[in-house]
Every structure is written in structure tokens, then in C-alpha cells.
Amino acid sequence: MQVNIPLKKTIDNSYDITIDSLPKLHFDKKVAIITNTTVSDLHLDYLKERITAKELIVVTLPDGEQYKNQESINKILNALFENRFNRKSLLIAFGGGVIGDMTGFAASIYQRGIDFIQIPTTLLSQVDASVGGKTGMNNEYGKNLVGAFHQPKAVYIDPYFLKTLPLREFGAGFAEIVKMAVTFNKDFFEFLQDADMRDEQTLIEAITRAVKTKAEVVAKDEKEHGIRAALNYGHTFGHVIENETKYEKYLHGEAVAIGMVMANELACSMGLISNDEAVAVKFLLEKYSLPVDYEIKDIQKFYDAFFLDKKSSDSKITFIIPKGIGDVVISDECSKELLISVLEKFGVDNG
Amino acid sequence: MQVNIPLKKTIDNSYDITIDSLPKLHFDKKVAIITNTTVSDLHLDYLKERITAKELIVVTLPDGEQYKNQESINKILNALFENRFNRKSLLIAFGGGVIGDMTGFAASIYQRGIDFIQIPTTLLSQVDASVGGKTGMNNEYGKNLVGAFHQPKAVYIDPYFLKTLPLREFGAGFAEIVKMAVTFNKDFFEFLQDADMRDEQTLIEAITRAVKTKAEVVAKDEKEHGIRAALNYGHTFGHVIENETKYEKYLHGEAVAIGMVMANELACSMGLISNDEAVAVKFLLEKYSLPVDYEIKDIQKFYDAFFLDKKSSDSKITFIIPKGIGDVVISDECSKELLISVLEKFGVDNG
Numbered sequence: 001m002q003v004n005i006p007l008k009k010t011i012d013n014s015y016d017i018t019i020d021s022l023p024k025l026h027f028d029k030k031v032a033i034i035t036n037t038t039v040s041d042l043h044l045d046y047l048k049e050r051i052t053a054k055e056l057i058v059v060t061l062p063d064g065e066q067y068k069n070q071e072s073i074n075k076i077l078n079a080l081f082e083n084r085f086n087r088k089s090l091l092i093a094f095g096g097g098v099i100g101d102m103t104g105f106a107a108s109i110y111q112r113g114i115d116f117i118q119i120p121t122t123l124l125s126q127v128d129a130s131v132g133g134k135t136g137m138n139n140e141y142g143k144n145l146v147g148a149f150h151q152p153k154a155v156y157i158d159p160y161f162l163k164t165l166p167l168r169e170f171g172a173g174f175a176e177i178v179k180m181a182v183t184f185n186k187d188f189f190e191f192l193q194d195a196d197m198r199d200e201q202t203l204i205e206a207i208t209r210a211v212k213t214k215a216e217v218v219a220k221d222e223k224e225h226g227i228r229a230a231l232n233y234g235h236t237f238g239h240v241i242e243n244e245t246k247y248e249k250y251l252h253g254e255a256v257a258i259g260m261v262m263a264n265e266l267a268c269s270m271g272l273i274s275n276d277e278a279v280a281v282k283f284l285l286e287k288y289s290l291p292v293d294y295e296i297k298d299i300q301k302f303y304d305a306f307f308l309d310k311k312s313s314d315s316k317i318t319f320i321i322p323k324g325i326g327d328v329v330i331s332d333e334c335s336k337e338l339l340i341s342v343l344e345k346f347g348v349d350n351g
Numbered sequence: 352m353q354v355n356i357p358l359k360k361t362i363d364n365s366y367d368i369t370i371d372s373l374p375k376l377h378f379d380k381k382v383a384i385i386t387n388t389t390v391s392d393l394h395l396d397y398l399k400e401r402i403t404a405k406e407l408i409v410v411t412l413p414d415g416e417q418y419k420n421q422e423s424i425n426k427i428l429n430a431l432f433e434n435r436f437n438r439k440s441l442l443i444a445f446g447g448g449v450i451g452d453m454t455g456f457a458a459s460i461y462q463r464g465i466d467f468i469q470i471p472t473t474l475l476s477q478v479d480a481s482v483g484g485k486t487g488m489n490n491e492y493g494k495n496l497v498g499a500f501h502q503p504k505a506v507y508i509d510p511y512f513l514k515t516l517p518l519r520e521f522g523a524g525f526a527e528i529v530k531m532a533v534t535f536n537k538d539f540f541e542f543l544q545d546a547d548m549r550d551e552q553t554l555i556e557a558i559t560r561a562v563k564t565k566a567e568v569v570a571k572d573e574k575e576h577g578i579r580a581a582l583n584y585g586h587t588f589g590h591v592i593e594n595e596t597k598y599e600k601y602l603h604g605e606a607v608a609i610g611m612v613m614a615n616e617l618a619c620s621m622g623l624i625s626n627d628e629a630v631a632v633k634f635l636l637e638k639y640s641l642p643v644d645y646e647i648k649d650i651q652k653f654y655d656a657f658f659l660d661k662k663s664s665d666s667k668i669t670f671i672i673p674k675g676i677g678d679v680v681i682s683d684e685c686s687k688e689l690l691i692s693v694l695e696k697f698g699v700d701n702g
Contacts, residue, residue, distance in 0.1 A: 070421075081492040109460070112487060112498045113574075136463060141432040147463045148499065223464075 013222075017130060017155040017215075019208050022046075022119065027053040030089040034076055034103040036063040039095045039121050042164050047094060047119070057083055061099070065247060068098045068138045076106040090115050090153075096122035097129040097252075101144070104135030108150035117154045121161040123173025124253055127180070127210040130155045132218045132228075142308075149223055157211070159203055170197075171288040172253025175234075177206055178284055179260060180213040183233045186326030188213065193284060230328045233320040234259035240305040241294055250291065257290035266334065266342045267321045277325055296346045303339060364573075368481060368506040368566075370559050373397075373470065378404040381440040385427055385454040387414040390446045390472050393515050398445060398470070408434055412450070416598060419449045419489045427457040441466050444503075447473035448480040448603075452495070455486030459501035468505045472512040474524025475604055478531070478561040481506045483569045483579075493659075500574060508562070510554055521548075522639040523604025526585075528557055529635055530611060531564040534584045537677030539564065544635060581679045584671040585610035591656040592645055601642065608641040614672060617685070617693045623674045631676070647697045654690060 031053035035044065040060050048056075059079045061072050080089070093103035093116060100118050107116035120126045136147020162170065174197070181189035188209050195202050214231065221228035238259030242250060250258070264278040282292045296302045306317045316332040323329050382404035386395065391411050399407075410430045412423050431440070444454035444467060451469050458467035471477045487498020513521065525548070532540035539560050546553050565582065572579035589610030593601060601609070615629040633643050647653045657668045667683040674680050 070425075074421075077490075077497060078492075081490075081496065105460075109456075109497050109499055111496060112485065112500055134463065139428075139432075141429075145432065145462060146428060146460050148460055149463055 013133075013151045015152055015154050017157060017211055019157045019159075019204055019211070021160060022050050022156050022158040024050050025052075027051075027090055029053065030055045030083065030085050031057075031092060032076075032080060032083070032085065032089070033058045033092045033094050034061070034099060034106070035059070035094040036061050036067075036099055038063040039099070043094075043121065043161060046160070051092065053090075055083070061102070065098055065138070068102060068143075070137065070139065072102055073106055073137055076102065077110055080106075080110055085110070085114070087111050087114055090117065092116065093118045093152075094121065095125075096120065097125040100125050100129045101135050101147070102137055104133070104150050104152065105137055105147050108135055108148040113150065115153045116150075117156070118152045119156045119158070122165055123162055123170050123207075124176055125173075126157045126162075127173060127207055128176045128214070130157065131211055131214040132231075133222065157207060159200055159207070162203070167289065168251060168254075171257075171290045172251040174288045175253035175257040175260070175285060175290055177210045178281065179231070179233050179256065180210045182260065182281055182322050182325055183230050183320065183328040184213050184217065184326060185209070186324070189280075189284075189325050193280070197288075227330075229318060229330050230320050232318070233322065233328065234263055236306060236317065236319055237262040240302055243305055243308070244302070254291050257285045257292060258294045260285070261292045262294075262342065262346065263319065263321060265345055266319060266339070267323070269338060269342055270321065272321055272323045272329060273325070277322075280325070281322075294346055295348050296343055297348055299340060299343045299347055302343055303336070306339075364484075364502045366503055366505050368508060368562055370508045370510075370555055370562070372511065373401050373507050373509040375401050376403075378402075378441055380404065381406045381434065381436050382408075382443060383427075383431060383434070383436065383440070384409045384443045384445050385412070385450060385457070386410070386445040387412050387418075387450055389414040390450070394445075394472065394512060397511070402443065404441075406434070412453075416449055416489070419453055419494075421488065421490065423453055424457055424488055427453065428461055431457075431461055436461070436465070438462050438465055441468065441504075443467065444469045445472065446476075447471065448476040451476050451480045452486050452498070453488055455484070455501050455503065456488055456498050459486055459499040464501065466504045467501075468507070469503045470507045470509070473516060474513055474521050474558075475527055476524075477508045477513075478524060478558055479527045479565070481508065482562055482565040483582075484573065508558060510551055510558070513554070518640065519602060519605075522608075522641050523602040525639045526604035526608040526611070526636065526641055528561045529632065530582070530584050530607065531561045533611065533632055533673050533676055534581050534671065534679040535564050535568065535677060536560070537675070540631075540635075540676050544631070548639075578681075580669060580681050581671050583669070584673065584679065585614055587657060587668065587670055588613040591653055594656055594659070595653070605642050608636045608643060609645045611636070612643045613645075613693065613697065614670065616696055617670060617690070618672045618674070620689060620693055621672065623672055623680060624676070628673075628676055632673075645697055646699055647694055648699055650691060650694045650698055653694055654687070657690075 037060055059076055061067055091103050091107045093100040100120055103116055107114050118130050120130050133149045133151040135150050136144040139145055181192055195206060197203050217228055234256040238255040241255045241258055261282055264281055267273040268275060268278055285292050318332045319334050321329045321331060388411055410427055412418055442454050442458045444451040451471055454467055458465050469481050471481050484500045484502040486501050487495040490496055532543055546557060548554050568579055585607040589606040592606045592609055612633055615624060615632055618624040619626060619629055636643050669683045670685050672680045672682060
């Protein structure tokens with residue numbers, strides 16, 4: 001005998017991203033703000049002037065990627081249990097990508113899933129982590145290896161928080177903006193070439209266009225079965241660089257910046273972009289003091305490290321290769337010979 | 352500025368439940384069988400004669416509800432990481448409800464979600480846990496408080512496994528079958544009154560009807576916002592009984608059996624079912640040696656314990672009250688006076 005469980009259904013996961021000064025918000029339910037020590041010191045008062053709730057608690061975690069782990073997730077969950085949060089309660093992620101990912105993951109598993117909203121405080125989390133619904137934590141095997149797809153109910157991007165953001169972190173966020181432009185939108189790339197991000201309206205415009213671009217991609221492919229993989233442009237190389245430098249030397253966006261330069265080198269070798277286009281990308285990254293070069297000490301080891309990347313399945317490695325500016329090719333057919341020849345351009349002898 | 356993230360989409364989560372001898376299955380991918388020591392000793396050879404895969408590993412957990420915790424989840428996840436499972440790999444839950452819930456939860460968070468199938472080996476997990484997509488684990492705050500909704504890709508219910516099932520466990524599963532009949536299907540209830548479960552075809556028929564009933568309910572309300580709550584018939588009282596007896600004296604299905612008798616008492620008081628109907632349910636439960644009585648030592652304490660149930664929000668408690676046989680009322684408006692008067696019928700003085 002066979003019974004079919006007909007779960008075909010339409011879910012409305014839509015949500016709005018507001019890019020503006022944070023409005024006053026009142027929630028008639030229990031709300032937990034999840035933040036870290038740094039953001040709390042700088043901005044918790046600002047937030048609390050704008051957010052009120054039937055019952056409001058704050059969970060403050062230590063700041064840093066090294067705390068993106070099971071222990072921090074349990075701290076969040078335990079605070080919710082202690083305060084008897086129920087299925088209608090709400091979490092607010094108030095911080096950068098680490099806080100956003102962990103808050104989203106905790107929300108996805110607390111009593112099988114409760115709502116959360118994001119108030120990202122770094123440029124990187126505003127343009128990247130705020131769209132896509134990826135949540136998770138790190139463990140001893142690697143980054144973001146445990147997690148869930150769980151969409152926020154709303155995202156509030158307030159440029160005010162960027163005023164206290166260190167320049168290096170600003171650059172790391174800018175790298176992801178460049179990524180979005182190179183892979184999907186030539187017009188946006190040209191806008192960035194002329195833009196002065198110190199001007200708030202220009203900054204808002206850039207954030208909005210980056211968010212819109214990512215939103216279009218994610219809407220087409222929420223669970224990363226196809227085109228969404230293009231958002232990993234620069235990441236296949238970047239992850240190896242982060243691994244080799246033990247996540248200490250570079251911020252994620254900085255490693256991605258170098259990774260994009262490497263992917264462009266691959267694209268040049270395949271005749272997919274011109275040398276002028278590769279130079280234009282490099283020049284844009286340098287405008288925000290992003291690193292664009294890297295010395296590979298052991299080319300074979302760098303190559304082997306591709307296969308440790310969780311986004312690869314079996315022995316295929318997926319590369320995101322720009323095709324001109326504003327278009328992209330996703331390929332897992334790059335030969336070892338081709339890749340080694342690209343990596344050799346970054347080898348010590350050519351460094 | 353505001354950007355809408357248009358994630359409205361149709362997901363096809365449909366899957367088939369096969370109720371028959373397990374067919375031979377080959378998977379061209381990495382597969383992990385998650386089981387416990389008891390089921391492994393009894394039935395792993397039987398399973399391995401029927402399941403082959405590109406690469407097959409077995410993760411054996413200790414048997415028992417007390418191991419439904421973070422440590423066991425981590426054991427599963429770590430085995431997957433050690434064996435380099437990827438997003439296309441598959442988990443097979445091979446055991447009762449505890450194994451099913453934990454395997455489903457591990458599958459839901461491993462690399463943000465991979466597939467799993469269920470091969471339930473107890474009557475309870477065959478008729479109940481195999482339909483609905485609820486996954487999770489216990490923690491110090493209570494049962495199933497951390498988890499996810501994650502649907503299996505397929506369920507195989509093989510009555511063969513029931514041959515080794517102790518009679519008490521068979522009864523506990525039967526209680527959930529009775530639950531489905533009383534709340535949704537009078538015809539099914541009458542079938543059960545006449546049925547002899549020792550006959551395999553009758554057993555298959557009963558399992559199939561229970562699964563179909565639950566499937567219809569879950570399809571209407573996958574995330575338990577409405578009618579699905581009716582499946583908690585007997586559970587509001589049952590949970591308190593399980594808590595009071597520290598999960599030691601009764602199996603879950605046994606506590607639910609008593610809980611249904613209590614819910615029927617409530618229904619009688621409200622004039623929703625007749626005394627004859629209440630007696631008929633009790634008689635059916637006794638046919639499989641299920642407990643139908645319970646001495647409440649402290650009525651106020653029993654009443655207060657309703658509010659510890661996670662399915663309650665704020666100060667409302669939801670009761671599932673049969674309306675005749677085959678229909679149900681979901682109410683969070685039962686007065687304290689009414690409830691106390693029902694509980695008094697189970698008080699020591701009346702015991």
C-alpha cells in the first residue's frame with residue numbers, strides 16, 4: 001500500500017528591506033535583541049530609543065567569528081527558555097554577519113522555528129547577509145557547516161551605524177557590492193566607478209542597488225541549486241586564502257577581493273573577459289584599499305585546498321567566472337592544468 | 352527606500368509512504384543509516400540485505416529517550432563531517448520516534464539541510480512520527496524544544512519489524528491510532544472496534560488508515576497553526592502525567608491513553624460526547640492493555656502544570672475535546688472551575 005503526503009504548497013516568505021533611518025517600532029510580544037559587546041556599547045541606546053515591546057530582553061555575546069559556535073547558540077536558546085519565549089516571540093539580530101547568522105539559526109530551531117528580524121550594523125551584513133536567509137554557525141570542521149535556510153520577517157538597514165564602522169570593515173563590505181555589480185549588472189558597476197561613498201545619498205543608492213541585485217538572484221533560486229551560486233564569485237579562491245591565513249590576516253571581504261582578482265585571471269585565460277575589464281575591477285577594489293594580490297607559496301597545496309570547500313560536491317569544484325562585466329559563467333569543468341596555470345601567476349616566483 | 356524580497360514560491364514537499372515489505376533500494380550517493388543499539392542488533396542485517404549505496408555508513412546511538420539530546424545530534428553530524436558527506440548525501444532514520452526525530456533534525460541542519468528517509472520500526476513511529484515533518488531533540492528545559500520542520504523524502508513502513516515489538520510498545524502505538532480515529536474518523540473507529548491486530552492484513556489496513564488520516568490533517572496545516580493541533584488530543588493531559596511520573600512509569604502512548612480518557616471526561620462535562628461514547632473509547636484502549644486511569648494526588652499542582660506545556664502561549668491552554676466520535680473542538684476557553692471539576696474525578700478521594 002502506498003499513501004502520498006501531498007505537501008505541495010505556496011509559502012509567502014516575502015519580506016521588506018527598509019534602507020533609511022530606523023523607524024520607531026513597537027511589538028506586542030516578547031522580543032529578544034541579540035547583539036555583541038562592541039555593537040551594544042556603541043549603539044544599544046540608539047536602538048532602545050526606537051524599539052519597544054511587551055517584554056524586551058537583550059542577549060549580549062562576545063564579539064568575533066571565533067564565537068560563532070554551538071556555545072553561543074545555546075546562550076541564545078537558553079535565554080529564550082529562561083524567559084519563557086513562545087512560538088509567537090521575536091528575535092532581533094543587531095550586529096554584523098556573525099550575529100545575523102547565529103540569531104537566524106537560533107530562531108530557526110527554537111521550538112521548531114520562530115520569527116526574527118535583522119538590523120545589520122556593518123556594510124557587509126547590510127548588503128550581503130541581510131538577503132538570502134542563510135543562517136548558521138561554525139564548528140571544528142569549518143565555517144557555516146551547520147545551519148538552516150530561515151528568512152527574516154523584515155530587515156532594517158540604517159546607514160547611521162556605518163559612521164562608527166572602521167575603514168577596513170567598510171572596504172570588506174564594498175568588496176561584496178563590487179561582486180554583485182561584476183556578476184550581474186554592468187550599469188551598477190559603472191555607477192560604482194564614479195561614486196563617492198562618503199556622500200550618504202550615494203551610499204544609500206549603492207546599498208539599495210546591491211540589495212536589489214541580490215534579492216533578484218535569491219528570489220530565483222532560494223536554496224542555491226542554480227544561479228544563486230554566482231554570488232560565490234571570488235569565494236572559491238577566497239576560502240582557500242582564508243584557510244591558508246587561518247582567518248587572521250584578512251577580513252572575509254578582503255579575501256573575496258583577492259579571490260575576485262584570481263577568478264578574473266581565470267576568466268582572462270578562458271577569453272571571457274578582457275585585460276581592461278580585469279584591470280577596471282582591480283582598480284575599483286583598490287579605491288577602498290582592498291588587497292588585490294596574494295603570494296601563493298605552494299601551488300599544489302592551494303589547488304588541493306579547493307576540495308575542502310563544502311560547496312564542492314565529490315571531486316568537482318565550481319568556479320564562478322565573469323563573462324564581461326555584468327554576466328557570469330558557472331563551471332565545474334575547469335581542468336587542473338588551466339587552474340594550475342592561473343595559480344602560477346600568483347606563485348612566489350611571479351609575486 | 353524599501354526593497355521587497357519576493358520569496359513567494361511553491362515548494363513540492365510531497366512524499367510517498369509505502370506500507371509493505373521493504374523493497375530493495377540502491378542509492379547512487381553517500382548514505383548514513385542512523386539507528387540505535389537495540390534496533391541494530393535485531394534488524395540491521397535485514398536492512399542491509401535491502402539497502403545498498405555508493406558509500407554506506409552506520410551511526411549507532413544508545414537506545415532511549417534520555418539520549419535524545421545535543422550530544423547524540425553532534426555524534427550524527429560529526430560522523431557525516433568525518434566521512435565528507437555533502438549536500439546530496441542521504442540519511443536513513445532506522446528506529447522508533449527518537450531516532451526519527453533526531454535523524455530528521457540532523458538532516459535539517461547539516462550544511463543547511465540534506466535529504467532523509469524514514470524506516471520506522473515501532474508502531475508508534477509508523478503511524479505518528481512518520482507523517483508530519485516534526486524533528487527535534489530534548490534539552491534541560493523539556494522535550495522537543497529545539498528542532499525544525501523538515502519533511503522526509505520517503506517513508507517505508509514494513510510490518511515485519513513489529514514482530515519483535517514488545518506488547519506494551521505495540522499498545523502505545525495503538526493509542527495514537529485510536530486518537531486519529533476518535534478525532535477525525537468515526538468509520539475508522541468502528542473498524543478498530545472489530546479489528547484483530549494479530550492478523551497482518553488487518554494491521555496493515557489500520558496503519559494505512561491512521562497514516563492517511565494524519566496525512567490529510569498535516570497537508571491542510573503543515574506548521575500547526577490550526578487543525579493540526581487536534582492531533583494533540585490526549586496530549587495536554589498526557590504531558591502533565593509524563594512530567595509527574597518523570598517519563599518513567601508510562602510510555603508516551605500510555606500517557607496519551609490516560610490523557611484521552613481525561614479529555615473525554617471534559618467533553619462529557621461540556622455535553623460534547625455521551626457517556627456511552629466515552630466508555631467505548633475506554634473499552635477500545637483496554638483491548639490493548641492500555642492504562643485508562645490515574646490518581647491525581649495534588650489537583651492544583653496538576654492544573655498549574657498545564658502552563659509549563661510549550662504548546663501553550665501566554666496564559667491560554669489549548670484543549671482538544673472530542674465532539675462525538677470522529678469530530679473535535681479546539682478550545683482555549685475552558686474555565687479553571689470546569690477543569691478543576693474534571694480533574695477532581697481523578698483525585699485520590701475518587702480514585
